[in-house]
Amino acid sequence: MNYGRTINISQKYKFFSWTPQKTGSTHFTNILNKLGFQSADVDLETKKLSNFRAGAKHNHTCVLFEGHSDYKFITSVRNPYSMMISRSGIISETDVNTKEILAQRLENYMQNRAPFNGTCSCFNERHPDYIIRLEHLYEDWLKLPFVPTHGLNLSGELEKLTQIRLNNSKNDGGDYWKKYYDQSLADLVYYNHPDWFELFGYDRNSWKS
Numbered sequence: 001m002n003y004g005r006t007i008n009i010s011q012k013y014k015f016f017s018w019t020p021q022k023t024g025s026t027h028f029t030n031i032l033n034k035l036g037f038q039s040a041d042v043d044l045e046t047k048k049l050s051n052f053r054a055g056a057k058h059n060h061t062c063v064l065f066e067g068h069s070d071y072k073f074i075t076s077v078r079n080p081y082s083m084m085i086s087r088s089g090i091i092s093e094t095d096v097n098t099k100e101i102l103a104q105r106l107e108n109y110m111q112n113r114a115p116f117n118g119t120c121s122c123f124n125e126r127h128p129d130y131i132i133r134l135e136h137l138y139e140d141w142l143k144l145p146f147v148p149t150h151g152l153n154l155s156g157e158l159e160k161l162t163q164i165r166l167n168n169s170k171n172d173g174g175d176y177w178k179k180y181y182d183q184s185l186a187d188l189v190y191y192n193h194p195d196w197f198e199l200f201g202y203d204r205n206s207w208k209s
Contacts (some may be wrong), residue, residue, distance in 0.1 A: 005061045006042075007039070008057060009038055009039070010037045011038070011052075016065075016068065017076075019059070022078065023075075031158070034157070048065070049067075068126075072129040079134075080189055123195070123199075128199075137162035138159050181208075
């Protein structure tokens with residue numbers, strides 16, 4: 001068997017997920033666990049699922065499996081401009097040279113490496129049915145049909161967890177990142193991540209204050 005891919009899946013609710021890096025994946029995985037998701041292995045040759053385990057696992061795997069059409073596909077997402085600042089590493093805002101240093105770091109990150117594939121390779125076959133935007137966590141979790149009546153939501157815990165996630169760091173929940181962008185840097189991100197804007201509904205001009 002050619003294992004090597006672990007996905008998070010719910011056989012009960014018929015959902016599976018993808019959590020890209022820097023999209024609130026730790027929060028996302030925590031919520032999946034509380035919703036009863038499992039992790040499972042996908043054989044890369046046969047695409048069959050096996051080794052189901054209790055609990056979701058923090059990972060960034062995106063792969064389709066045999067029978068995926070019977071499941072709904074969800075993914076965590078984030079404004080691409082904010083995501084790329086996070087991927088490049090934030091610097092203390094008290095540094096007077098923060099904007100210049102961070103801009104250079106981001107340019108180097110994107111220009112001196114193979115282009116980051118901002119979409120899942122399986123997007124050639126299907127797109128996510130639901131997205132969980134970092135900027136609208138509670139609103140988007142409630143769009144999953146089984147979540148509104150789930151005990152996690154009815155108890156108020158889901159809303160609390162989403163608020164903690166947004167308030168835990170202004171770097172993730174706020175719009176601090178906008179001040180680091182100018183047109184050239186924004187274009188660099190946009191042309192490397194066009195699918196994030198088109199598929200997930202983010203505005204190309206959302207970097208502007």
